[in-house]
Amino acid sequence: MPELYPTWSLESYFPEFDGLDHQQFIAQLSSDLSAAIKIASDLPTLEATSTENWINLFLSYEDLGARLTHLESYLGCLASADAANEAYQSAEATLAAQHAEYSKLETPLNSGLGTASDATWQIFLADDRLKDAEYTLNRMRESAKFQMDQAGEALAADLGVDGISGWGRLYDTVSGKMTFEMPWPDGRVETTPMSQRRSLLTHRDRAVRSAAFTASNKVWEAHEDVMGAALNGIAGTRHTLYGRRGQNHFLDAPLHDAGVSRETIEAMFSAFAANYEIPRRILRLNAKTQGTSALSWSDIGAPQLPDTLPALSWARGVELVDQSFGKMYPKIQDYLRTMVEKRWIENEQRPNKRAGAFATGSSLINEERIFMTYGQTMNDVTTLAHEAGHTWHSHLLSSLRPCAQDYPMTLAATASTFAESILADGLLEDPALDNAERAFLIEQSLSHTPAFLLDIPVRFQFESKLYNERKSGPVPVSRIKELMVETQREVFGDTLIEGGEDPLFWASKLHFFITDLSFYNFPYTFGFLLSTALFQEFKKQGPAFLERYETFLSLTGRASCEDVVKQSLDRDIRDPEFWAETIRGIEPRIDTFEAAIGDLS
Numbered sequence: 001m002p003e004l005y006p007t008w009s010l011e012s013y014f015p016e017f018d019g020l021d022h023q024q025f026i027a028q029l030s031s032d033l034s035a036a037i038k039i040a041s042d043l044p045t046l047e048a049t050s051t052e053n054w055i056n057l058f059l060s061y062e063d064l065g066a067r068l069t070h071l072e073s074y075l076g077c078l079a080s081a082d083a084a085n086e087a088y089q090s091a092e093a094t095l096a097a098q099h100a101e102y103s104k105l106e107t108p109l110n111s112g113l114g115t116a117s118d119a120t121w122q123i124f125l126a127d128d129r130l131k132d133a134e135y136t137l138n139r140m141r142e143s144a145k146f147q148m149d150q151a152g153e154a155l156a157a158d159l160g161v162d163g164i165s166g167w168g169r170l171y172d173t174v175s176g177k178m179t180f181e182m183p184w185p186d187g188r189v190e191t192t193p194m195s196q197r198r199s200l201l202t203h204r205d206r207a208v209r210s211a212a213f214t215a216s217n218k219v220w221e222a223h224e225d226v227m228g229a230a231l232n233g234i235a236g237t238r239h240t241l242y243g244r245r246g247q248n249h250f251l252d253a254p255l256h257d258a259g260v261s262r263e264t265i266e267a268m269f270s271a272f273a274a275n276y277e278i279p280r281r282i283l284r285l286n287a288k289t290q291g292t293s294a295l296s297w298s299d300i301g302a303p304q305l306p307d308t309l310p311a312l313s314w315a316r317g318v319e320l321v322d323q324s325f326g327k328m329y330p331k332i333q334d335y336l337r338t339m340v341e342k343r344w345i346e347n348e349q350r351p352n353k354r355a356g357a358f359a360t361g362s363s364l365i366n367e368e369r370i371f372m373t374y375g376q377t378m379n380d381v382t383t384l385a386h387e388a389g390h391t392w393h394s395h396l397l398s399s400l401r402p403c404a405q406d407y408p409m410t411l412a413a414t415a416s417t418f419a420e421s422i423l424a425d426g427l428l429e430d431p432a433l434d435n436a437e438r439a440f441l442i443e444q445s446l447s448h449t450p451a452f453l454l455d456i457p458v459r460f461q462f463e464s465k466l467y468n469e470r471k472s473g474p475v476p477v478s479r480i481k482e483l484m485v486e487t488q489r490e491v492f493g494d495t496l497i498e499g500g501e502d503p504l505f506w507a508s509k510l511h512f513f514i515t516d517l518s519f520y521n522f523p524y525t526f527g528f529l530l531s532t533a534l535f536q537e538f539k540k541q542g543p544a545f546l547e548r549y550e551t552f553l554s555l556t557g558r559a560s561c562e563d564v565v566k567q568s569l570d571r572d573i574r575d576p577e578f579w580a581e582t583i584r585g586i587e588p589r590i591d592t593f594e595a596a597i598g599d600l601s
Helices: 020-042 048-081 086-114 118-125 134-146 150-162 164-177 194-200 206-222 224-245 252-258 262-274 277-290 314-328 330-341 378-397 409-428 435-446 448-470 477-495 522-555 561-569 576-584 587-600
Strands: 179-183 189-193 358-362 367-371
Touching (some): 048 118, 048 367, 086 150, 118 134, 134 252, 150 164, 150 224, 164 224, 179 206, 189 194, 194 206, 206 224, 252 522, 262 448, 277 448, 277 587, 314 330, 358 378, 367 378, 378 409, 378 435, 378 522, 409 435, 409 522, 409 561, 435 587, 448 522, 522 576
Antiparallel strands (some): 179 189, 358 367
């Protein structure tokens, strides 16, 4: 393995933040964006005689989008690694304004494409310069049905900078600076960045988890009114815009963004409801090993078996992922080593980092980055594999045009979860494992199943209830908390101990406050189950399946979810049985876990 570093290098984006190259890039982007907006506003409706002008406008739109993404990735990396830096926050606010300008280009482009006759549209699409852009262009044509006139969309974009986007930035700023007083079992009390909460909630010691949960929730509770105002502001703005755009349901926009049909999502959630007992079975086994009748919220997703593994250094964590990738998918192993060698991974524990983990990148430099705070647990090792799956996906698409690299969250989550499955199976193939180690690793491989099949359905159902109630006006914080507890009880059933819910989960979960995408959470479960189906096929077919898997990934920016799966797996994801079959396919691993627990007694 190459030499390891705790922080990443961003110099290939720009040699220096606010340096000459950075300033010139922003200035040129602003100039080109203004010029494109003027051209778009003066163009007549797309006709057979004007396709050349509209092709050039789309190519300009695509290029500007790639440059904006490059800048967004760079500033997101900087601000996440140093949430207290006001210069980075200011730069992100300026970027929000540029995004608003970019949306002003999208509006006339959608309108022009949307009003073209079918005959003109086919002439337009036939141009070689638009090869592999057909799916994106057809989606833009569809979007034209649900947008205001240009003046209305321009006003919404301008107001969004200090409105809906401002609420999201407020959440990021406040949460990024949060700390809590962590009382350790030995009597120590440490001021701990909120970004480390996630690792502490997966600590093997239940007393540590409980203390971290209670102490951190006191801080969230102290800020609940701010968070409630932000959540209401985001949801209220969306309702207003949906109404103006003729979108009758609050799911219309997120489903369009996700490239998936209502029929498919309803099929998936109906399969969940019919099979809740499968993931609940995992939680009952966890409660049994913990010695309790059920679990508290702080126990969900945390290891319940004694961990025979020592604290995993960053070097050891990278090694485990590297070895597992090498056993099953050598191409992604080589890619991970490139990321490590080129310092594309930020993992250091320190104050003022934003919570969570993410993957990002830029098609301008054909590079990716991983952001995480490594806490020396197996959960953190899994996070590394997860994010490496995301970046591998982006790497495989890097030879395609920018719009064909833009895939929805529903399909983004498949590569990350597939990589997690490779890690789990690679670890479990080690013949040197004793019974305790094997049981622990099986538990780890199953630990995300309740999250995807129970926790995220809670988020989806909670958010649906919230948006329904928000139609009538702001929802009080007390009611938001009631909705969260109510939904947790509905989905988790008796696996959640009475009084063990988390009424503030909505406040601590960043995903509810992401303003670029509505209903951010359901794509994770979609991706988990879809990647599970892919991995089940991989286990049946062996290495020969990886070519089909890469075909699947290559199509993700060029077709709907339904068409991607049909072309690569020849399955219909609008059928509830596809999802139910995949969920049932998890049961043999649960059987193995139950047997492993028995071997320890």
